Amino acid sequence: MAKQFLKGNEAVVKGAVLAGCQSYYGYPITPASEIAHAAALYLPASGGTFVQAESEVAAINMVYGAAAAGERVMTASSGPGISLKQEGVSYCAGAELPCVIVDVMRGGPGLGNIAPEQGDYNQVVKGGGHGNYKNIVLAPNSVQEMCDFGMLAFELADKYRNPVYVLTDGFIGQMMEPVVFPEPVNQFPEKSWAIKGTAKTANNLITSIELDPDDLERHNQKLQQKYAIIEEQEVRLEAYRLNDAEIVLMGFGIISRILQTIIDTQRGMGVKVGLLRPITLFPFPKKKIAELTKQAKFFLVVEMNNGQMVDDVRLAVAGRKPVYLYNRMGGNVPSEKEINDEILKLMRSV
Amino acid sequence: MNNILQKSGVFYDVFERKPGTDKITTTYCPGCGHGNLHKLIAEALVDFGVTDRTIMISPVGCSVFAYYYFHTGNVQVAHGRAPAAATGLKRAHPEAVVISYQGDGDLAAIGTAEIIHAANRGEGITVFFVNNAIYGMTGGQMAPTTLIGQKTMTTPHGRNSINEGFPIGMSEIIATLNAPVYVERVMLGDTKSIMQARQAVRKALKLQIEKNAFSFIEVLSACPSNLKMSAFRSRQWISEVLQKQFPLGVKKDVSETFPGKDLKRPTIDRSQFYKILNIEPIAVDVEKIAPYKKSTFSAEIKVAGFGGQGILSLGNVLAEMGMRHNYEVSWLPSYGPEMRGGTANCSVKIANRKIGSPLVASPTVLIAMNRPSLDKFENDVISDGIIIYDDSIIDRAPLRQDVRVLPIPATKMADELGNSKAANMIIVGALIEYLGFMSIEVVLNSLGDVLKRKNLVDLNQKAINKGVDFIRKLKS
Structure with missing residues (x-):
């Protein structure tokens, strides 16, 4: 049995790599930094990319680029950093780009403190950035679930072409518990819509702009239909x-x-x-x-x-x-x- | 002659993505530089045979609709963030030719951080920076490159350096960095200058194709509508006025000596992933741990002391050893600044039932390694609980009468071993022996797997034994 005693913040990265996460773009913040530490160790070693971005804003836009490229990509932060990422998450939702964001919540508002809080519920569950969108939000309560949801998040993100959050708090991120690891995922969905720098994808377009109000309304209706299906099929309790x-x-x-x-x-x-x-x-x-x-x-x-x-x-x-x-x-x-x-x-x- | 009039092969014949009935002409105003620059890029992409491999990033600004025209992979991004998105795209597809096409507000104002750091990382992308000294799409506001005295919608009396600062020279800034390979400022004025711009565009793209080099081409360009000039006059203005503020020329070129960058990722066999992630099966010796298994066991342990006493690892080793005895375990640090000096504490739960909250508020066992910890947590311990304290450091005994008190001079004992930092493992040995809930043999044997610093395994094994002996003597 592949069992290990480790921190929640580390488990979510190992889960992500097992799920085929290929790149991580992030910025350090307590109490989420161990996620970046683990990603810096394991992403390059597993043939992927780790970049410490210059800002939370840059990090989520690197995620946007990698998601547009068809990769399984993740980032992580805590309250203040998530606030900064909201613009990029809105773009991901608008352009229907699958990505995984881990939020290890801390005390707020403002700089608040680094103790565990759950004050990001509204900014994560209600959308958070501008416009009519929803994120899928998974809330683990153990280190095992940090690993499991690190994997499930990618599956749901790709299935619905939507941002998925793993919303957790400083406690779950920092605590250590035994984790039983699942087998690495070996089958990945074909993303024919992605931009891969190939002849086959040279007519593809990733965008969130629709100048014509009727076009944008149609796009929004399509998104709302997607959220309705998610509400029908993906409730977990x-x-x-x-x-x-x-x-x-x-x-x-x-x-x-x-x-x-x-x-x-x-x-x-x-x-x-x-x-x-x-x-x-x-x-x-x-x-x-x-x-x-x-x-x-x-x-x-x-x-x-x-x-x-x-x-x-x-x-x-x-x-x-x-x-x-x-x-x-x-x-x-x-x-x-x-x-x-x-x-x-x-x-x-x- | 016919050749010149032909549309480049990388442009769509009909601009299907463009709304409205006119699918033939672009959205750009007469005299605007975007059309020229689009053509120069398109021509180079076709000539180099890379149209299929190209990924065009459209920014926010008038060129937001570059994807109407370029038959390449197209990604439209947030204002200023093109170099960040380009980073994600290029890292994913090193074979692609990634173009970050940006205006002056996009690149030199809201996206300053992104361009500086993409340049500083030397991302293998090509940046075309269109500088027309004004915001076009939002209706003629001041740009970071607007000239002193230039009137715009937000500088109605002309740009004043006291209020608005000075026009910013992005090429000069980028050229100060180490990683960029080729930085040049060109202009789209008269025909000659356009031909010079053509050379720069081709060189920059070629450098990406051949060497994954970061290049930055700043293009002084006309915006007749917002400059409120005729197409012809606006081109003259670039040559006569704008160029004086932003001198043309190569700002940096190390393309001859730049060796190129191999951005290709290694292919890793997914069956190796457990190994890469340091996930190793834990062998639980069921026979050896059997005598120590109790039908009901639950310890809620608070470990507290100074930072540097190994408080967190004391708790960690207890919990991890518990896991190796098939107990349910959890470990929770009091994280944050407390970890970096001062008082540190952690909560450990070891039980043979599912653990609810990992927080220990009412410990069944308190391990106090300094006086402040004893003062702070003594009263939290449950009735009939256990207080273990280091009486070689703490100058008072616990006051509680309803608990079992176990003084252990751990630091002094560790000094005898030659390292006072081993005091924590003396406590580990003592507690395990005292509660009799784990096999000392299993603990000693697996210590090497549990400790991060392998050179300390021997010392810590001795320390654990010393703690065990201390309790055995006490019991006899």
Whole structure:
């Protein structure tokens, strides 16, 4: 068994290389830098390219170029760097270029700090740059998933010709856990649309400009249809002890791990509580949430931000049941005790 | 004569991508330099037989629609970012002829960083920089190359150096860098100057085709519409006025001595990828670890001390050894500035059930390697928990009465081994022996695989043994 004990930030690179990632363009930032360190080591060694770009903006545009060239390409950053990349991500979405972006979230706004936060939910899940687009967003909660989603991200990116984020936080990026590695991917999709500097691709065009309003509207409609298919087919979630749950806890990434421990404790005391963990943040598990409104007394969403995913939960619940938020910010991680107390408080009042 | 009037083979016969009914003429104004430069590039591509291999990058600006005309691979990019996108394209396809075609706002204002660094890396691309001293497509605003006193929509009283600075000479700047091979400024004025520009265009492209050389050709060009001049007058203006600010000529040329760059990537057999990624199967000796397996085991360990005491690796070795005993494990550093001096700590969980949160808030075991750590974490330890502390460094005993306290003079013991940094492994040995949840033999045997610094394996094995012996004596 090819098992290894390693950091989340390293696992995502190894997963990417196994998935056939050929190039990495990035800029250093804490707490994502180990991704660049690993990429600098492994991309050239596996016959690919690593370039430390002059800026986050340049990095995402190098990604744009490599994606246009038909490569499996990735970049990574953290909040402030992701803000800078947004222009390029919008262009990738507009030109339908598949690429993988890892965001190891840190505290914000502004320079904030380097402690783990989840404040990039809105800027990543809602699009983030200009225009009518969506990213596919995967939210791992373990080092194993950093590897697995590093691979899955490329598959989805190519399948839908769309940017895919692996949205994680400083905890998952920095922590070490055992990882069992899958076999290297050996079959890659043929990208007949790409620009390869060959006679066959000499009539190809990668662009996001459509001057005519009708043309641009048609292009946007096509994108929206694609997002609708993604919403139909690619929702991924983890249901933990939800079958008879009357209290539905929701959290993504590291929070879902804390919530699992809490659920075990509460179940031991006879409380019917379960976890719905969205693995894909876009597409969001709206249908599952709607189903759960039938059995749930209330929902409690726990986040390490000012309450960003809770908006999506409220949209899906649509007023049928109460939705509460428990959140911490600044890089503070809610303790099991805090969350337990919050559940008990809500049980008394609801 | 007929030859001259023919459209170059690299241009589409009919501009199908161009909206509207006129699919024959370009979008460029009469007198505009883009048409000339397009022709010069097209002619060279055909002559060199590389039209199929060419990738044309259209910027933001009037030449955003270069892809209407060039029958090559076409990539349209964000404002100023063409050299970055070109980097991605060229690295992916070293055989391609990649052209970054940019205007003055694109290259010398919003994209300054991208061109400087692509040039500085010596990317194997060719840059054509069209300098017409004004923003064309957005309607005649000031460019970084606008002349002092020149009136534009955003310098209605003329460019004033006090407010707007000076016209920027990009060719001169690029020529100061090491990596560029060929830098020349030409102009599209009279016929003679166009013929000189033709030579520069051909030389630059040839250098990419033959040597993957970075070349930068700045082209002084007319924008009659925004300069509010006739086509003819605007061409005169280039020769008479613009050229004075931006002197023509070769700014750098090391093409004779440049050896060329092989950008081809090696082909690596994908079956070798595990090896390349340092992924090696871990052999778990099931028989050896069997006596140590407990039906329920869960340790939540907080390790804390000074940076430099090997706090993080203490936790790391514990967790990794746990994995080699088929436990579920996690390791979480208190990362950031704390890692670079001052107090360091990490959370380790070792259990034979799935681990939820990797954060240790209420340790079952606290390992305190300095006084501030004991002060900080003592009260977090659970009732009946264990506090291990280095009593050769810490000048007080824990105050808690409801926990087991284990003083170990680890630093002093490590000094006896000749290296105080081995104190962390003395603790590892002591804890494993104390809790009896791992095989010392397996730990010692796999230490070489776990430690990054192989020259320290011997010392650390001794240290682990010393920690084990300390506990054995204590127990007897």
